[in-house]
Amino acid sequence: MRLRKEEERYALKLISPSMIVVFGVIIVPIVTTFIYTLVNIDPLSAHKGEFAGLSFYIKALTSKVFWEDLGRTLHFTIASTAIETVLGMLIALLLNQKFPGVKFLRSIIIIPWALPTVVNGSLWKLMLNGEYGVINALLVRFHLISSYQSWLGNPKTAMWCIILADAWKMTPLAVIFFLAALQGIDNTIYEAAKVDGAGAFRRFQAITLPALKPTIMVIVVMRTVEKFKAFDIFYLMTRGGPANSTKTLMYDTYLQAFTNLNYSEAATYAYLIALVVALMTLIYVKLMNREEA
Amino acid sequence: MRKGLILALVSCAAMTMAVSSPAFAEDVTLNALFMKQAGYSEEDVTAMTQAFTESTGIQVNPTFVAYEELAPKILTSAASGGYDVILGDCIWPAQFAKAGLVLDVTDRVEALDLDDIYQGALDATRYEGKYYGMPWLNDVKYMFVNTKLLADAGIEEVPTTWDELIEDAKAVKDQGICEYPIAACYAQAECLICDYTCIAGAFGGAFVDENNEPTLNSEENVAALDFMASTLTDGLCNPKSLEMIEDDVLSTFAAGNAVFAINWTYQFASMNDESQSSVAGQGVITPIPGTDKAESATVNGGMPLMITAGCQHPDEAWDYMQFLASKEMQAEYCANALPIWKSLYTDEGVIEKAGAEVVAASQIQFDYIVNRPMVPYYNELSTSMQSEIQRVLLGELSAQEALDGLQETALSLAEG
Numbered sequence: 001m002r003l004r005k006e007e008e009r010y011a012l013k014l015i016s017p018s019m020i021v022v023f024g025v026i027i028v029p030i031v032t033t034f035i036y037t038l039v040n041i042d043p044l045s046a047h048k049g050e051f052a053g054l055s056f057y058i059k060a061l062t063s064k065v066f067w068e069d070l071g072r073t074l075h076f077t078i079a080s081t082a083i084e085t086v087l088g089m090l091i092a093l094l095l096n097q098k099f100p101g102v103k104f105l106r107s108i109i110i111i112p113w114a115l116p117t118v119v120n121g122s123l124w125k126l127m128l129n130g131e132y133g134v135i136n137a138l139l140v141r142f143h144l145i146s147s148y149q150s151w152l153g154n155p156k157t158a159m160w161c162i163i164l165a166d167a168w169k170m171t172p173l174a175v176i177f178f179l180a181a182l183q184g185i186d187n188t189i190y191e192a193a194k195v196d197g198a199g200a201f202r203r204f205q206a207i208t209l210p211a212l213k214p215t216i217m218v219i220v221v222m223r224t225v226e227k228f229k230a231f232d233i234f235y236l237m238t239r240g241g242p243a244n245s246t247k248t249l250m251y252d253t254y255l256q257a258f259t260n261l262n263y264s265e266a267a268t269y270a271y272l273i274a275l276v277v278a279l280m281t282l283i284y285v286k287l288m289n290r291e292e293a
Numbered sequence: 294m295r296k297g298l299i300l301a302l303v304s305c306a307a308m309t310m311a312v313s314s315p316a317f318a319e320d321v322t323l324n325a326l327f328m329k330q331a332g333y334s335e336e337d338v339t340a341m342t343q344a345f346t347e348s349t350g351i352q353v354n355p356t357f358v359a360y361e362e363l364a365p366k367i368l369t370s371a372a373s374g375g376y377d378v379i380l381g382d383c384i385w386p387a388q389f390a391k392a393g394l395v396l397d398v399t400d401r402v403e404a405l406d407l408d409d410i411y412q413g414a415l416d417a418t419r420y421e422g423k424y425y426g427m428p429w430l431n432d433v434k435y436m437f438v439n440t441k442l443l444a445d446a447g448i449e450e451v452p453t454t455w456d457e458l459i460e461d462a463k464a465v466k467d468q469g470i471c472e473y474p475i476a477a478c479y480a481q482a483e484c485l486i487c488d489y490t491c492i493a494g495a496f497g498g499a500f501v502d503e504n505n506e507p508t509l510n511s512e513e514n515v516a517a518l519d520f521m522a523s524t525l526t527d528g529l530c531n532p533k534s535l536e537m538i539e540d541d542v543l544s545t546f547a548a549g550n551a552v553f554a555i556n557w558t559y560q561f562a563s564m565n566d567e568s569q570s571s572v573a574g575q576g577v578i579t580p581i582p583g584t585d586k587a588e589s590a591t592v593n594g595g596m597p598l599m600i601t602a603g604c605q606h607p608d609e610a611w612d613y614m615q616f617l618a619s620k621e622m623q624a625e626y627c628a629n630a631l632p633i634w635k636s637l638y639t640d641e642g643v644i645e646k647a648g649a650e651v652v653a654a655s656q657i658q659f660d661y662i663v664n665r666p667m668v669p670y671y672n673e674l675s676t677s678m679q680s681e682i683q684r685v686l687l688g689e690l691s692a693q694e695a696l697d698g699l700q701e702t703a704l705s706l707a708e709g
Binding site: 043044045046047129130131132148150152153154155238239240241242243244247255257258259260261262 | 361364365368388391392393394480481482531532533534535536537541544545548550669670672673676679680683684687689709
């Protein structure tokens with residue numbers, strides 16, 4: 001009994017540094033930020049220091065701007081995740097075949113993912129430049145457009161350009177996940193299906209897709225949560241423009257905090273984002289559990 | 294026991310000495326935050342800083358970031374004194390002062406020879422009659438004109454009114470000399486508001502009145518915004534302007550793809566540098582055109598040096614700021630930024646380094662400076678203005694509708 005208590009005390013001593021770190025960098029900011037959503041701490045506000053209750057939440061949820069931001073965030077999240085998942089799966093299926101140079105292709109596919117986002121954003125911004133961008137040059141050369149276009153200066157194309165840039169960088173991650181899953185599928189199942197007369201599409205539908213389902217789920221969960229919180233790529237490529245067409249919830253949070261000094265509003269936005277992300281994670285976890293069951 | 298007592302006494306004495314002894318200059322290290330683009334270059338500031346350390350013994354660690362990084366860095370560090378000296382934009386003193394992020398240096402500034410400092414540079418540091426920084430970067434926007442392309446169209450005179458400029462631009466376009474004669478920085482960024490300030494000013498408009506009350510939807514401001522939009526719909530202004538910031542305008546001009554461009558002083562040196570410009574020697578710097586309402590108008594781009602609220606060495610920080618803004622330093626490094634001191638504009642060395650054309654243009658342009666609203670809520674208003682003005686330029690909204698909405702926003706922000 002005494003020995004056990006001593007062991008417990010020893011264990012407590014061992015984990016205390018990490019507990020302090022967890023408490024300091026996770027719990028304290030979470031609680032402090034929550035307090036900021038309830039108390040007006042905006043340095044420029046006439047109501048600074050006053051208890052605001054849920055008024056910041058009500059203000060955000062009843063504002064048109066918040067819902068417009070949310071719409072654009074969902075547009076980016078859904079489109080980008082869908083492209084990465086589908087494209088990732090197709091590329092993985094290709095790289096799972098045996099042909100000369102496949103090992104080389106598998107190695108270089110990882111390069112975009114290895115690039116820092118800041119490089120990726122700047123790279124695409126340069127390539128998409130309306131005056132001297134290489135994408136304009138290529139499209140004109142192939143007679144797909146007649147003159148250079150302002151892709152990032154047009155509200156109809158700017159968001160899609162960011163989706164493209166993000167998908168280019170992150171699709172390799174999906175490829176790796178899918179490739180690992182594909183290599184785990186027993187080849188004899190395919191051979192048996194072939195003997196039974198199943199065509200390529202039928203084999204994909206009946207064998208590959210069910211085997212990839214857990215991987216699809218993992219990728220969708222991971223990427224949706226990540227994309228909902230995306231900030232850097234927007235900051236680098238468009239800063240929310242043109243005409244707010246790429247202003248997402250996360251970018252607006254940044255603007256509220258670091259441009260407008262509306263710290264309480266920014267904290268409220270951050271909490272609402274965290275809430276949506278938590279909700280999405282919960283749904284996914286439930287779905288995964290159901291799949292496993 | 295005795296040994297412990299002696300040790301305690303020695304420790305106490307050491308601590309008392311550490312607290313009470315005056316800090317020698319050699320012991321002081323200042324952290325300063327500067328911007329990487331426009332104005333003084335990184336090399337210039339580093340050289341000035343080295344000269345300061347050599348003459349005073351005070352160490353300074355300068356950090357250089359892009360303009361867009363300045364505000365976030367200041368906001369996250371000012372209270373704790375992460376940076377002692379910061380370079381701020383002229384639109385920030387009101388916000389920073391109200392938020393208690395920077396020190397009031399009115400007494401120190403008023404001890405300077407204020408008559409010898411340009412009003413624009415002083416305005417850039419002032420809020421409600423108090424000074425919150427040392428004037429340093431003295432900049433306004435100018436019109437840059439590619440006179441060779443203009444001459445190719447048979448035009449010898451540089452336009453002095455916006456009507457003349459539009460006529461010239463049409464002539465250049467119609468003759469196939471340049472597809473889009475005007476390049477402007479209309480991206481969703483502060484540069485859009487700077488350009489709008491210049492054009493609205495030329496149309497006799499302003500965003501606030503003398504009491505700082507918003508006047509965004511004034512007739513003149515609407516006319517100016519309509520004018521900006523018309524240059525895009527008429528194909529005279531480059532449609533890619535909607536994604537351009539100042540550096541993009543410069544590169545478009547330097548590539549010979551624009552005849553007219555509004556930009557800060559630094560464009561003059563860059564567009565005449567053969568290593569980065571294909572139009573070196575072809576361009577001139579002139580005052581921004583006017584209308585019958587105003588002969589010209591430009592925007593104040595002054596940037597002061599400020600001391601953060603958390604700074605532990607405000608005296609040394611002030612010494613450093615004064616050194617950087619001294620006549621000697623400003624005369625030495627005037628190639629990229631014009632001095633704040635009026636008396637230096639007759640100095641032959643300054644005229645030679647800065648360029649006689651630049652100095653001549655500045656002497657006219659400085660008389661037509663328009664300040665962006667010096668109110669604490671300006672940044673929030675500017676964010677709204679950027680997106681709404683872009684909507685007008687994209688044809689999604691009329692100028693009147695946009696400015697009526699912005700007037701309401703400004704009034705509600707002013708109420709707090």
